[in-house]
Amino acid sequence: MGGEEFWTYFWVILTFGTYIGIALWARAGSTDDFYVAGHDVHPTVNGMATAADWMSAASFLSMAGLIAFMGYGGSVYLMGWTGGYVLLALLLAPFLREFGKFTVPDFVGDRYYSTTARLIAVVCALFVSFTYIAGQMKGVGVAFSGFLGVEFNTGIMVGMAIVFVYAVLGGMKGVTYTQVAQYVVLIFAYTVPAIFISLIVTGNPVPQLGFISNVKGEDISMLEKLNTVVTDLGFLEYTQTDKSMFDVFAITGALMFGTAGLPHVIIRFFTVSSAGAARVSAGWALVFIALLYTTAPAVASLARLNFIDTVNESTYIASDADYDTEAAAIVAEGGKPIPKWFKDWEKIGLLEVTDKNGDGVVQYRAGADNEVTKLDRDIIVTANPSIAGLPAWVIGLVVAGGLAAALSTAAGLLMVISSSVSHDLCRRTFFKGMTDQQELLTARGAAAGAVILAGIMGMNTAKLGFVAQVVAFAFGLAAASLFPVIVLGIFWKRMNREGAIASMLTGLITTFWYIYHFKFVDTDSSHWWLGVSPEGIGFVFMFLSLAVGVVVALVTAPPPQDIQDLVEDIRVPGTRTPHGIADAEMLPE
Amino acid sequence: MTHNIKEIDAKGYWRDVVRLTLSLLAIWFIVSYGAGILLRSVLDQVSIGGAPLGFWFAQNGSIYVFVGLIFYYCRAMNRLEKKYGVEA
Numbered sequence: 001m002g003g004e005e006f007w008t009y010f011w012v013i014l015t016f017g018t019y020i021g022i023a024l025w026a027r028a029g030s031t032d033d034f035y036v037a038g039h040d041v042h043p044t045v046n047g048m049a050t051a052a053d054w055m056s057a058a059s060f061l062s063m064a065g066l067i068a069f070m071g072y073g074g075s076v077y078l079m080g081w082t083g084g085y086v087l088l089a090l091l092l093a094p095f096l097r098e099f100g101k102f103t104v105p106d107f108v109g110d111r112y113y114s115t116t117a118r119l120i121a122v123v124c125a126l127f128v129s130f131t132y133i134a135g136q137m138k139g140v141g142v143a144f145s146g147f148l149g150v151e152f153n154t155g156i157m158v159g160m161a162i163v164f165v166y167a168v169l170g171g172m173k174g175v176t177y178t179q180v181a182q183y184v185v186l187i188f189a190y191t192v193p194a195i196f197i198s199l200i201v202t203g204n205p206v207p208q209l210g211f212i213s214n215v216k217g218e219d220i221s222m223l224e225k226l227n228t229v230v231t232d233l234g235f236l237e238y239t240q241t242d243k244s245m246f247d248v249f250a251i252t253g254a255l256m257f258g259t260a261g262l263p264h265v266i267i268r269f270f271t272v273s274s275a276g277a278a279r280v281s282a283g284w285a286l287v288f289i290a291l292l293y294t295t296a297p298a299v300a301s302l303a304r305l306n307f308i309d310t311v312n313e314s315t316y317i318a319s320d321a322d323y324d325t326e327a328a329a330i331v332a333e334g335g336k337p338i339p340k341w342f343k344d345w346e347k348i349g350l351l352e353v354t355d356k357n358g359d360g361v362v363q364y365r366a367g368a369d370n371e372v373t374k375l376d377r378d379i380i381v382t383a384n385p386s387i388a389g390l391p392a393w394v395i396g397l398v399v400a401g402g403l404a405a406a407l408s409t410a411a412g413l414l415m416v417i418s419s420s421v422s423h424d425l426c427r428r429t430f431f432k433g434m435t436d437q438q439e440l441l442t443a444r445g446a447a448a449g450a451v452i453l454a455g456i457m458g459m460n461t462a463k464l465g466f467v468a469q470v471v472a473f474a475f476g477l478a479a480a481s482l483f484p485v486i487v488l489g490i491f492w493k494r495m496n497r498e499g500a501i502a503s504m505l506t507g508l509i510t511t512f513w514y515i516y517h518f519k520f521v522d523t524d525s526s527h528w529w530l531g532v533s534p535e536g537i538g539f540v541f542m543f544l545s546l547a548v549g550v551v552v553a554l555v556t557a558p559p560p561q562d563i564q565d566l567v568e569d570i571r572v573p574g575t576r577t578p579h580g581i582a583d584a585e586m587l588p589e
Numbered sequence: 590m591t592h593n594i595k596e597i598d599a600k601g602y603w604r605d606v607v608r609l610t611l612s613l614l615a616i617w618f619i620v621s622y623g624a625g626i627l628l629r630s631v632l633d634q635v636s637i638g639g640a641p642l643g644f645w646f647a648q649n650g651s652i653y654v655f656v657g658l659i660f661y662y663c664r665a666m667n668r669l670e671k672k673y674g675v676e677a
Contacts, residue, residue, distance in 0.1 A: 079621045090610050213638060276670075568599060574676035
């Protein structure tokens with residue numbers, strides 16, 4: 001591990017130094033700077049920051065591993081987590097920018113002239129963000145403890161300290177520019193190993209093309225070979241799934257509409273100068289995201305192939321034996337020793353072998369005679385460079401990339417939490433007389449408090465191990481509670497306060513209940529309604545929430561004239577003027 | 590912020606925006622839910638570089654189209670804004 005350890009420290013210290021440097025340079029002087037980076041971030045820069053903000057430890061570390069073992073079923077993540085940007089660009093971002101305030105609850109509260117609606121939106125935003133951030137902090141802890149050999153909790157505290165510096169000092173401005181640096185680190189760390197691996201297996205350096213190429217020196221395509229290899233071992237074909245079509249449809253939908261409704265993604269589009277800039281910025285964000293998301297399926301399929309190739313039918317070496325001597329002896333006899341990286345992950349407990357037939361050789365199969373009895377899917381991305389035998393500097397880079405992905409998302413979420421408390425709860429609801437300076441101080445305090453709380457949650461979720469499950473809450477709730485009221489607020493002038501409150505409550509309560517019930521109370525999947533998994537239910541309840549909103553709005557009084565004029569203004573760029581009750585407390589910018 | 594003093598055909602502009610949005614969303618639906626999910630088994634009979642076409646749309650193709658859709662939308666909106674004299 002000597003060389004790998006050196007390079008890991010090298011990359012981590014280099015990148016963290018850069019983040020802190022940027023944070024000191026970009027300090028926030030006003031609430032405008034703190035919440036929306038002064039409304040003057042360049043669209044391409046904002047696109048890059050949005051990409052880093054969006055791609056979390058889950059995208060970077062877990063997604064390719066999930067796809068590798070789900071095959072076609074993993075497509076729900078690929079389409080779901082990119083298709084949402086089309087909805088953002090066409091239905092939300094430019095109009096919310098034209099509306100001209102700081103947060104999602106600002107829009108809900110002012111468009112629906114209601115403190116109740118604002119408070120429900122704050123609850124949704126806080127719930128979604130805290131769910132998400134605990135997962136990021138856990139990712140930071142895993143990365144540090146797995147690679148630098150420090151305690152899990154120490155790892156989280158180091159991560160908290162770094163985020164604290166740039167989120168609390170710099171606010172959105174500091175966060176934006178560190179996210180740009182983090183994007184560069186994470187995309188480099190993701191694509192470099194992918195290029196190497198694609199080159200080794202298919203001879204094509206572009207992973208997206210390697211994905212649809214023949215295996216090097218053979219007359220069979222990479223995916224056909226993979227299909228043959230996995231079916232020979234008794235697994236389902238890689239390009240098939242055992243999920244029902246309706247469930248695949250629903251999960252993709254929940255992830256897409258959930259993405260478009262996530263507050264930490266939406267607020268990034270408040271930082272650019274105009275509605276036109278918001279549209280272009282969404283395009284750039286998707287370009288930068290697509291670089292990773294179109295590479296991921298290649299990484300997944302190549303890793304599955306390499307994994308089977310190196311592990312299956314390899315001769316096991318006991319943990320107390322000297323690996324190098326034993327391996328040399330096995331090779332001398334013409335055998336295949338179990339790979340060194342396999343032993344490393346076995347030590348941490350993420351892989352486990354049981355020699356069921358006592359032949360000393362590892363059989364990887366589907367079914368009862370499978371001897372790889374534990375296989376944590378999260379290892380795929382981190383172990384991938386070692387599986388393909390790449391140099392130590394590449395292996396170290398992956399750790400820095402994973403940390404960049406986790407920290408950038410955590411920082412973006414902290415901005416939502418901090419603005420929900422200082423802006424939506426304090427300035428706009430309970431202490432309306434606050435000055436700008438008092439609000440800025442509260443925002444910094446809230447960010448600091450949120451960092452600490454998130455760290456504590458991260459430390460505890462490690463024990464509970466339920467992060468992956470509660471993430472379903474975040475997307476489902478965003479899709480069913482926030483997305484419908486925002487879209488109706490822009491595209492249907494007749495939508496009113498009563499409809500909005502009914503719609504948000506319907507989405508919030510039904511989705512929360514379904515996920516809670518089928519994740520924690522009754523885990524029997526044959527009881528699911530219409531065969532829809534908890535991950536996909538947000539999509540179904542989104543339509544219920546829309547329907548309830550529309551019906552309630554039609555049987556109650558239409559919104560005041562001021563509000564109808566406001567909606568006309570945000571539809572046409574450059575025409576936004578203040579309108580009575582919607583803008584009495586806070587002027588648009 | 591006071592451009593609405595100038596007469597803009599806001600209704601006509603919005604009608605065109607909604608029409609553009611709906612047609613782009615139709616493409617968005619066809620390449621993902623259509624090609625990648627509902628019609629996958631039909632498309633899978635054709636292959637692209639050894640990858641079944643429906644599978645490829647679900648894992649790669651739809652994402653390329655999504656990117657193209659947003660940039661096309663930006664250009665089309667700029668054209669609409671010029672046509673109606675709207676300042677973005």
